Amino acid sequence: MDAITPDLHKPVPWTLLYAEDVILTCEDKDELERQVQAWCDRLAMFGLKLNVKKTEYLTTDVNESGSIRIDGTELARTSVFKYLGSDGNLMVEVISRVSAAWCKWRSLTGVLCDRKIPERLPESGDYTQQRLSR
Known part of the structure; x- marks a missing residue:
């Protein structure tokens, strides 16, 4: 083209x-x-x-x-704009994106809300080794 x-x-x-x-x-x-x-x-x-x-x-x-x-x-x-095979239904797109955001949030809450993780990481940079050895 x-x-x-x-x-x-x-x-x-x-x-x-x-x-x-x-x-x-x-x-x-x-x-x-x-x-x-x-x-x-x-x-x-x-x-x-x-x-x-x-x-x-x-x-x-x-x-x-x-x-x-x-x-x-x-x-x-x-009366509907179809983009790359979408059906043009905006609610389907919104629900899909909100669902993806919630899935990402759920995957991060284990780390973000874990009280065992210190607010500041050690200066030595071997935090991952300390965490894995527990």
């Missing part, structure tokens, strides 16, 4: 590439339609094809009407 579309790239976050996925960000729908058409035309020049059935667009304006058409095919509008 990088090799055949370098002049179509815009700085992050306007164009994001990951593997075979591309995210184009625009301030208005007409500009997005022009960019997607430019990408579609460039891919066709190299024998590649944009999968219009998998291509979706997201808008933050819920009142916006109309649609985006590429080569006469209307793109699907979505």
